[in-house]
Amino acid sequence: MAHVNPHDVMAKRKDKEILKSRVKAALLDFFFVFYSVLVVDRVIWNKFILQVKNIPFSWTEIGIIALVSLVVGVLWSLTGTSLSSKLFGISKKNSVTKYTFEIFGWFLFNITFIAGWIITKISIVDLFSEEGLNAAQRIFSALFTPEMAIFDEALFAIIETVYIALIATLVSIPITLIVSFASARNLMNENKFTLFIYATLRLISNFVRSIEPLIWAIIFSVWIGIGPYAGMLALLIHSIASNAKLYSEAIESIEEGPVEAISATGANKIQIIWYAVVPQIILPFLSFTIYRWDINVRMATIIGLVGGGGIGTMLIQYQGLAQWHEVGLIVIMIALVVWIMDYISTKIRQAIY
Amino acid sequence: MTILKVDNIHKIYPSGTHALKGVSFEVKDGEFLVIIGLSGSGKSTLLRCINRLHEPTSGEITFLDKDITHVKGKELRGIKQQIGMVFQQFNLIKRRSVLTNVITGRLGKLGTFQSITENFSPELIEEAMNALRIVGIEEKAYKRADSLSGGQQQRVAIARSLMQNPKLLLADEPVASLDPATSNSVMHYFEKINKELGTTVICNLHFLSLVRKYASRVIALKAGEIIYEGLPHDIDEKWFKTIYGEEAEEVEIR
Ligand SMILES: Nc1ncnc2c1ncn2[C@@H]1O[C@H](COP(=O)(O)OP(=O)(O)OP(=O)(O)O)[C@@H](O)[C@H]1O
Ligand SMILES: [Mg+2]
Numbered sequence: 001m002a003h004v005n006p007h008d009v010m011a012k013r014k015d016k017e018i019l020k021s022r023v024k025a026a027l028l029d030f031f032f033v034f035y036s037v038l039v040v041d042r043v044i045w046n047k048f049i050l051q052v053k054n055i056p057f058s059w060t061e062i063g064i065i066a067l068v069s070l071v072v073g074v075l076w077s078l079t080g081t082s083l084s085s086k087l088f089g090i091s092k093k094n095s096v097t098k099y100t101f102e103i104f105g106w107f108l109f110n111i112t113f114i115a116g117w118i119i120t121k122i123s124i125v126d127l128f129s130e131e132g133l134n135a136a137q138r139i140f141s142a143l144f145t146p147e148m149a150i151f152d153e154a155l156f157a158i159i160e161t162v163y164i165a166l167i168a169t170l171v172s173i174p175i176t177l178i179v180s181f182a183s184a185r186n187l188m189n190e191n192k193f194t195l196f197i198y199a200t201l202r203l204i205s206n207f208v209r210s211i212e213p214l215i216w217a218i219i220f221s222v223w224i225g226i227g228p229y230a231g232m233l234a235l236l237i238h239s240i241a242s243n244a245k246l247y248s249e250a251i252e253s254i255e256e257g258p259v260e261a262i263s264a265t266g267a268n269k270i271q272i273i274w275y276a277v278v279p280q281i282i283l284p285f286l287s288f289t290i291y292r293w294d295i296n297v298r299m300a301t302i303i304g305l306v307g308g309g310g311i312g313t314m315l316i317q318y319q320g321l322a323q324w325h326e327v328g329l330i331v332i333m334i335a336l337v338v339w340i341m342d343y344i345s346t347k348i349r350q351a352i353y
Numbered sequence: 354m355t356i357l358k359v360d361n362i363h364k365i366y367p368s369g370t371h372a373l374k375g376v377s378f379e380v381k382d383g384e385f386l387v388i389i390g391l392s393g394s395g396k397s398t399l400l401r402c403i404n405r406l407h408e409p410t411s412g413e414i415t416f417l418d419k420d421i422t423h424v425k426g427k428e429l430r431g432i433k434q435q436i437g438m439v440f441q442q443f444n445l446i447k448r449r450s451v452l453t454n455v456i457t458g459r460l461g462k463l464g465t466f467q468s469i470t471e472n473f474s475p476e477l478i479e480e481a482m483n484a485l486r487i488v489g490i491e492e493k494a495y496k497r498a499d500s501l502s503g504g505q506q507q508r509v510a511i512a513r514s515l516m517q518n519p520k521l522l523l524a525d526e527p528v529a530s531l532d533p534a535t536s537n538s539v540m541h542y543f544e545k546i547n548k549e550l551g552t553t554v555i556c557n558l559h560f561l562s563l564v565r566k567y568a569s570r571v572i573a574l575k576a577g578e579i580i581y582e583g584l585p586h587d588i589d590e591k592w593f594k595t596i597y598g599e600e601a602e603e604v605e606i607r
Contacts, residue, residue: 009365261444264404265517266434266461274469275457279448
């Protein structure tokens with residue numbers, strides 16, 4: 001270790017950085033070209049201009065397009081005048097780069113927008129057709145004349161929903177705490193092992209978070225049967241993953257000064273966390289958690305639609321029977337409870353700060 | 354007796370900045386060494402390498418005849434315990450009491466369980482009060498740290514480092530965010546600790562008037578290298594321009 005030449009270290013590091021950016025830029029350019037060709041060919045040309053209903057799909061064709069795009073993208077990247085090389089800051093600074101950046105950038109944005117428009121099947125005609133307007137009017141008038149006979153039943157169901165959300169939030173707290181500390185980069189960059197834990201946890205929680213609570217509810221209602229328990233588990237798992245991200249970001253954005261000062265006294269990791277990290281994150285944590293309860297109440301109603309219990313389950317039953325007056329009452333009650341929860345959680349969060 | 358020996362230290366940050374380029378010097382027991390230099394010259398980096406908040410890229414640091422350049426874990430914590438550090442931004446725990454802040458100086462010697470249950474003995478609390486007495490603010494002991502003025506917070510930070518009974522006290526521009534009068538009073542406490550407790554002090558400073566008043570020896574850094582080493586009174590006009598650049602003019606702070 002004593003005979004390291006600092007200049008070598010510097011030079012090596014710089015070369016490595018540039019090489020990394022080159023590779024990344026080439027891959028990104030490949031992607032841009034591939035994407036443009038696909039969108040223009042499939043969506044704009046075949047689907048919109050030729051109006052082909054079922055565009056034949058073949059892996060060979062895609063493969064050929066990919067191969068050509070790869071060659072074009074990489075060659076383009078190598079000239080140092082491509083979009084990505086500009087994005088990664090390794091481009092040649094000349095007017096060619098400037099024009100490719102502007103023209104190709106615009107092109108990408110526009111084909112994306114146009115393709116989006118085509119795929120969404122946006123149609124003003126459908127929105128204001130006579131038939132459509134009549135149906136809408138029927139539902140709206142029923143919703144505004146709610147059927148009060150099922151009030152007791154609905155009240156009970158909505159209380160169930162609030163409790164499902166509450167329990168999911170409370171149970172999530174201790175688990176989230178552990179996960180968030182272990183997935184905060186500034187606490188886990190000690191050595192390879194802790195970094196491995198950090199990366200794994202990030203990966204898992206990103207994965208879990210990317211699956212909507214609705215899907216989790218479906219999974220759990222198959223797993224343990226339809227009802228509030230399945231709904232609670234769905235919310236729990238989603239709360240943990242979402243809040244762990246918020247918590248760990250709060251931990252990563254704390255003031256470094258106190259951490260440095262406490263570690264300079266010779267304190268160990270746990271002591272540093274207790275004295276320098278925890279006091280800085282208590283308020284944000286509380287605030288996130290209360291907000292999560294609020295979100296969970298909204299989600300609990302949705303989750304009920306797929307068998308997660310509570311008011312949502314009731315709603316889907318009456319909707320299935322097309323009893324719109326009953327649905328009206330339920331919708332109004334949901335809106336009311338959500339609004340109250342929102343109000344309370346905002347008030348509490350304001351009081352904390 | 355030599356308490357600290359820094360030998361050909363280089364520090365390259367992961368970002369690629371070459372902050373220290375072969376710095377070597379020695380510090381004798383009981384000295385009040387002041388490091389000066391422009392912003393970005395590497396003063397803070399040097400102090401952080403000495404108490405191993407940062408690990409030097411190459412070179413060797415010897416503290417109390419022990420090579421501490423690459424020590425790790427428990428051993429590293431043991432070294433940190435013997436070196437106090439005071440920061441420009443005070444770095445207190447804002448939401449906790451002054452007394453708790455001072456006690457954190459002793460964490461290295463307390464058990465983990467005892468420190469997170471905050472079960473402190475009356476003797477420990479008395480010692481903390483005593484440290485506060487040395488810097489003259491024992492009446493603030495139960496105030497929240499962030500309710501104090503800048504100068505008072507810096508004195509709390511000094512008291513915290515005193516709880517370590519440090520052999521060596523590092524101070525990174527301890528008065529840079531304070532007004533001139535407060536600066537002088539805070540510097541006074543460093544002098545007191547140096548003279549009365551015999552603690553060796555290494556301090557980064559910006560104002561030459563303070564340097565002349567308190568330093569027993571001066572080192573000047575420029576772009577990561579030592580360009581001056583000597584007595585504070587030998588820094589004449591010519592040296593001043595070399596250290597701070599041709600444009601610079603000396604400002605007086607009393
Ligand atoms: N944690 C860090 N990561 C990357 N670069 C750093 C880091 N800390 C300092 N540097 C860089 O190292 C160089 C020396 O910085 P340093 O903070 O040691 O200077 P300084 O003399 O203390 O300046 P100042 O008087 O402004 O405090 C600067 O170029 C700075 O940008
Ligand atoms: Mg500094």
